[in-house]
Amino acid sequence: MSSTVEKQSKLSVMNTYQRFPITLVKGKGSYVWDDSDKQFLDYTSGIATCNLGHVPTAVQTKLKEQIDTLWHCSNLYNIPSQQALADELTKNSCFDKVFFCNSGAEANEAAIKIAKKYAKDKGYDERTEIITFNSSFHGRTGTTMAATAQEKIHQGFTPITPGFRYLPFNDTASLNQLYRGKTAAVLLELVQGEGGVNPASQDWIKKLQEICEKEDILLMIDEIQTGIGRTGTLFAYEQFDIEPDVITLAKGLGSGFPIGAMLAKEAVADSFQPGTHGSTFGGNPLAMSAGLATIEAIEAEGILSEVKIKGEWLKAELEELKTAFSSIEEVRGVGLLLGVQLSIEVSLFIDAFRENGILVLAAGGNVLRIVPPLTTTKKELKSFIHTFKLILAEIERTSL
Numbered sequence: 276m277s278s279t280v281e282k283q284s285k286l287s288v289m290n291t292y293q294r295f296p297i298t299l300v301k302g303k304g305s306y307v308w309d310d311s312d313k314q315f316l317d318y319t320s321g322i323a324t325c326n327l328g329h330v331p332t333a334v335q336t337k338l339k340e341q342i343d344t345l346w347h348c349s350n351l352y353n354i355p356s357q358q359a360l361a362d363e364l365t366k367n368s369c370f371d372k373v374f375f376c377n378s379g380a381e382a383n384e385a386a387i388k389i390a391k392k393y394a395k396d397k398g399y400d401e402r403t404e405i406i407t408f409n410s411s412f413h414g415r416t417g418t419t420m421a422a423t424a425q426e427k428i429h430q431g432f433t434p435i436t437p438g439f440r441y442l443p444f445n446d447t448a449s450l451n452q453l454y455r456g457k458t459a460a461v462l463l464e465l466v467q468g469e470g471g472v473n474p475a476s477q478d479w480i481k482k483l484q485e486i487c488e489k490e491d492i493l494l495m496i497d498e499i500q501t502g503i504g505r506t507g508t509l510f511a512y513e514q515f516d517i518e519p520d521v522i523t524l525a526k527g528l529g530s531g532f533p534i535g536a537m538l539a540k541e542a543v544a545d546s547f548q549p550g551t552h553g554s555t556f557g558g559n560p561l562a563m564s565a566g567l568a569t570i571e572a573i574e575a576e577g578i579l580s581e582v583k584i585k586g587e588w589l590k591a592e593l594e595e596l597k598t599a600f601s602s603i604e605e606v607r608g609v610g611l612l613l614g615v616q617l618s619i620e621v622s623l624f625i626d627a628f629r630e631n632g633i634l635v636l637a638a639g640g641n642v643l644r645i646v647p648p649l650t651t652t653k654k655e656l657k658s659f660i661h662t663f664k665l666i667l668a669e670i671e672r673t674s675l
């Protein structure tokens with residue numbers, strides 16, 4: 276009896292997230308509304324996921340059609356929309372084949388598995404390690420947590436999955452430790468998202484690609500956050516003048532519908548054959564219709580060129596704020612994945628923004644992460660900058 280009472284007074288959802296004290300019940304375009312009908316400008320985009328804004332009509336229509344037709348049939352049977360989305364993704368990239376799954380971590384799991392299998396198939400029996408980089412984020416499953424080179428993410432989960440070695444990000448000198456006869460693949464983000472919005476330097480990434488090519492090490496780019504137009508091109512790698520062997524996608528690909536994908540060049544993709552990998556839900560008709568509608572909308576509506584323009588405008592405005600406010604240490608990022616390094620606790624800013632009707636994110640290393648919907652308007656961007664200016668003045672007045 277008393278235990279039931281006690282039980283009812285506690286939340287029955289596991290306590291894995293620190294949640295802000297608001298409940299969102301509705302979204303449209305750049306805005307969300309809470310349960311008291313308060314409106315917020317959403318510059319988190321559901322953590323870089325709702326790239327077309329909330330409930331984009333093009334995706335909504337396709338999903339509704341699919342809801343009335345077929346939800347799920349498993350991969351025991353042909354799913355034509357998988358082929359259609361894979362065609363769309365390969366047509367617009369340097370890759371030949373796609374594996375579909377349901378999340379970012381699963382996409383990275385698929386990448387890690389194919390890298391191991393590729394090494395085995397090639398007879399590289401000594402190549403058992405995958406290199407990742409400090410401050411990276413690759414997911415929360417047992418293996419992708421191990422791929423994530425952040426001590427705090429491993430805490431309490433030892434022994435973590437072996438087979439990963441960590442090197443410093445953007446450090447050319449340490450690249451000579453890369454191969455040593457043991458490396459099957461490298462896995463990295465071109466703009467580290469959760470780790471603090473850290474873009475890779477062009478020189479470093481070129482050097483990394485050179486070594487990978489020379490030693491037949493797979494270059495695998497985690498585009499889960501940077502992909503699907505976030506940086507101003509469909510994939511971020513296009514702007515770094517490299518051709519990876521593998522990329523992974525998730526967040527923006529389904530406009531909020533759960534989906535993940537691992538794209539590979541033919542020679543690598545051939546290492547997956549029936550029985551080597553799979554997923555019950557992966558590539559189901561609902562997810563595929565969300566993905567297809569998303570990619571078609573991004574291509575058709577000329578969104579990408581606008582992301583560049585909006586991103587450059589926003590970055591210039593943030594640089595301007597930096598000259599006026601001493602608590603801004605640095606402005607970083609590409610396209611509409613921007614970070615502001617702060618000298619005052621970032622949570623103060625996030626709370627102040629929320630109180631002023633704007634949702635923003637934090638990233639590691641005390642960084643304010645700004646990831647608007649790619650469809651955000653100039654007017655919304657201006658109102659964001661206006662509010663940021665007021666908040667900076669107020670926080671600096673009371674904290675410095």
Ligand SMILES: *Cc1c(COP(=O)(O)O)cnc(C)c1O
Nearest residue numbers: 378379380412413414468499500
């Ligand atoms: C979010 C994210 C992941 C993990 O994706 P989940 O869908 O949460 O599993 C992996 N890598 C990067 C770069 C991410 O931003």
